[in-house]
Amino acid sequence: MAENIKKEQATTHKLGIYLWIWGLLFVLSFFSYMVDWLQFQGLLRWTLILIFMFLKAGLIMAFFMHLFWERYTLVNVLLWPMTAIATFVGLMVAESKYTVFTRFFYFVLGS
Amino acid sequence: MDQAALKKLPRGWKGIPSDLGSDQTAFKGVNWGKGMMWIFLLSDTFIFSCFLLSYMTGRGSTVQPWPNPSEVFALDVFGVPVPLLLIAIMTFVLITSSGTMAMAVKYGYEKNRKLCGIFLLLTALGGLTFVGMQAFEWSKLIHEGVRPWENPFGAPQFGSFFFMITGFHGTHVSIGVIFLIIFTRKVFRGDFDSGRKGYFTSMKSDYVAIEILGLYWHFVDLVWVFIFAFFYLW
Numbered sequence: 544m545a546e547n548i549k550k551e552q553a554t555t556h557k558l559g560i561y562l563w564i565w566g567l568l569f570v571l572s573f574f575s576y577m578v579d580w581l582q583f584q585g586l587l588r589w590t591l592i593l594i595f596m597f598l599k600a601g602l603i604m605a606f607f608m609h610l611f612w613e614r615y616t617l618v619n620v621l622l623w624p625m626t627a628i629a630t631f632v633g634l635m636v637a638e639s640k641y642t643v644f645t646r647f648f649y650f651v652l653g654s
Numbered sequence: 655m656d657q658a659a660l661k662k663l664p665r666g667w668k669g670i671p672s673d674l675g676s677d678q679t680a681f682k683g684v685n686w687g688k689g690m691m692w693i694f695l696l697s698d699t700f701i702f703s704c705f706l707l708s709y710m711t712g713r714g715s716t717v718q719p720w721p722n723p724s725e726v727f728a729l730d731v732f733g734v735p736v737p738l739l740l741i742a743i744m745t746f747v748l749i750t751s752s753g754t755m756a757m758a759v760k761y762g763y764e765k766n767r768k769l770c771g772i773f774l775l776l777t778a779l780g781g782l783t784f785v786g787m788q789a790f791e792w793s794k795l796i797h798e799g800v801r802p803w804e805n806p807f808g809a810p811q812f813g814s815f816f817f818m819i820t821g822f823h824g825t826h827v828s829i830g831v832i833f834l835i836i837f838t839r840k841v842f843r844g845d846f847d848s849g850r851k852g853y854f855t856s857m858k859s860d861y862v863a864i865e866i867l868g869l870y871w872h873f874v875d876l877v878w879v880f881i882f883a884f885f886y887l888w
Contacts, residue, residue, distance in 0.1 A: 614673060639715040
């Protein structure tokens with residue numbers, strides 16, 4: 544029995560990993576808040592926001608949600624559908640650009 | 655599937671064809687409840703993506719200027735407006751509660767009942783604080799005249815996206831808090847050690863339930879990362 548418990552404990556992860564990830568998430572959140580505080584604008588702002596966002600999302604999924612230790616079958620089943628969302632983003636960017644063009648053309652310039 | 659049998663399976667990319675082509679279970683070593691939670695979270699990801707995408711489309715296609723979130727969500731501290739102060743605090747509170755949840759999962763697997771329960775309770779308190787601050791933010795904006803169809807700051811779509819997205823996320827947090835409190839009680843009562851049957855499921859459970867609850871809670875935090883980036887910072 545004692546050996547059994549010992550074996551199970553060995554499969555849980557070290558406390559240090561969680562504390563590290565926790566700290567990193569704090570630092571990254573602070574950085575993304577700084578993006579607004581320092582009023583970065585334009586491409587720099589958007590790039591920094593996206594970098595910090597994806598880093599945070601990756602850390603949460605990989606370590607807090609244990610995906611780093613899961614078998615690739617589960618990881619792949621979960622991550623490939625994200626390409627559908629990325630495609631959807633591309634479609635809707637094009638769509639909104641077209642809509643705003645027609646609105647400017649007919650409603651703003653035409654009125 | 656026990657750990658020894660799992661270790662014998664092919665790992666990495668080679669594991670995919672071998673897992674999917676094998677008998678009975680595709681997700682080797684994954685508790686069925688955990689697998690179902692992941693599938694649910696995948697569908698939830700699509701719901702939140704659709705909300706954020708409609709926000710992107712709405713903001714990208716309006717001809718009126720979008721309200722500056724840095725100013726709209728500023729909070730006066732002794733008469734000085736500090737941009738996004740409340741949102742920053744909310745972000746840190748939610749990340750902290752995510753950290754305590756990870757601890758609860760860890761101590762749950764180590765069958766440390768007391769620490770697991772304490773960290774679950776701390777997580778619930780963090781979630782409750784978050785919802786409270788969100789309620790404060792909502793009432794502040796409603797007082798300032800933000801409605802789903804109009805607002806004094808700019809493009810009228812702002813209100814509908816704000817209430818829809820943060821409201822849906824807040825609902826998720828609230829549901830999470832309810833389940834955290836239920837599971838805190840279960841942990842302290844020793845349900846996962848004694849094998850006591852659940853009230854609704856009438857099935858025995860063990861500490862894997864805490865990991866499943868943890869997945870949901872981390873997902874709520876994950877969604878907030880995206881809302882924070884796209885709605886408040888962009």
